[in-house]
Amino acid sequence: MSMAIPYTVEPRPDTGLNNVKIGIWLFLASEVMLFGGLFAGYIILRVGSTDWQPGSAFGLSVPLAFTNTLVLITSSVTMVMAWASLIRKDFSKYRLYMGITVLCGLGFMVIKYIEYTSKFSHGYYPSTHIFLALYFTLTGLHGIHVIAGMGYNAYLWGPGAKMWETAPEQFTNRVEASGLFWHFVDLVWIFLFPVLYLL
Amino acid sequence: MSHHDIDIDKTVRTYMMVFAALIVGTILTVGASYIHLPTGPAIALALLIASAKGSLVVLFFMHLIDEKKFIYWLMGLAVVFFIFELTVPLITEMNNIDLGS
Numbered sequence: 001m002s003m004a005i006p007y008t009v010e011p012r013p014d015t016g017l018n019n020v021k022i023g024i025w026l027f028l029a030s031e032v033m034l035f036g037g038l039f040a041g042y043i044i045l046r047v048g049s050t051d052w053q054p055g056s057a058f059g060l061s062v063p064l065a066f067t068n069t070l071v072l073i074t075s076s077v078t079m080v081m082a083w084a085s086l087i088r089k090d091f092s093k094y095r096l097y098m099g100i101t102v103l104c105g106l107g108f109m110v111i112k113y114i115e116y117t118s119k120f121s122h123g124y125y126p127s128t129h130i131f132l133a134l135y136f137t138l139t140g141l142h143g144i145h146v147i148a149g150m151g152y153n154a155y156l157w158g159p160g161a162k163m164w165e166t167a168p169e170q171f172t173n174r175v176e177a178s179g180l181f182w183h184f185v186d187l188v189w190i191f192l193f194p195v196l197y198l199l
Numbered sequence: 200m201s202h203h204d205i206d207i208d209k210t211v212r213t214y215m216m217v218f219a220a221l222i223v224g225t226i227l228t229v230g231a232s233y234i235h236l237p238t239g240p241a242i243a244l245a246l247l248i249a250s251a252k253g254s255l256v257v258l259f260f261m262h263l264i265d266e267k268k269f270i271y272w273l274m275g276l277a278v279v280f281f282i283f284e285l286t287v288p289l290i291t292e293m294n295n296i297d298l299g300s
Contacts, residue, residue, distance in 0.1 A: 029277035036284040044288035194245035198232040
């Protein structure tokens with residue numbers, strides 16, 4: 001006997017939303033708290049430090065971070081276009097846009113790898129200075145989110161896409177939920193970029 | 200937003216406009232950092248642009264503009280606690296803050 005998970009497609013009568021959407025928004029609310037705590041840590045350590053140095057003092061590259069911002073923004077657009085393609089029932093376009101989204105995530109991480117190795121080669125580690133501790137913590141946690149989102153998007157591009165044939169509406173909901181997470185990752189970077197690289 | 204009541208062509212046009220606005224916002228963010236404002240105004244300007252960009256992402260890419268009340272309440276609560284999280288350390292460190300330099 002198989003048991004179907006309720007409200008994966010149809011809305012719940014009490015909230016007017018399916019459980020997928022409620023679940024992902026609840027998760028994002030907890031993520032707001034997680035990054036909020038770290039931003040609070042940034043504020044308290046920045047204003048409390050007697051030896052604060054900006055990112056430029058450690059050779060943080062604005063052009064690289066600017067490129068990464070453009071890469072993530074582009075990936076957000078391709079993510080919504082992947083979802084829009086499913087609404088239009090154009091699966092090949094979905095594959096194309098989702099593939100670009102995953103590649104953008106990969107591009108972001110490659111640039112991050114270049115940045116990290118550059119810092120390490122100059123002897124800059126989290127223990128070197130309070131700014132670097134914040135930089136590695138914030139960008140490291142964000143990077144983990146990028147990898148997680150990229151991994152799930154790659155699954156939805158590849159093996160997970162089989163669901164399109166059997167349950168297209170449920171699959172569209174999954175892509176939308178994954179998109180919500182991906183946009184949140186973009187949103188966090190929009191704030192990390194000026195805070196770490198420009199101020 | 201239900202999948203059944205979407206004007207997808209209009210939605211895609213909105214995505215493209217938001218994309219253009221985000222690119223412009225990113226260029227403005229970097230451009231503003233070269234003006235060499237004092238710390239206080241520089242932080243305020245950078246966070247203002249970032250907030251505008253973030254709002255576009257949340258409202259249009261995350262479809263919050265068309266969401267049900269339940270999501271508004273949920274995220275409203277998260278934002279209240281987020282502000283609380285940021286305000287508490289600011290209050291405790293008020294004596295150390297010098298944004299004039």
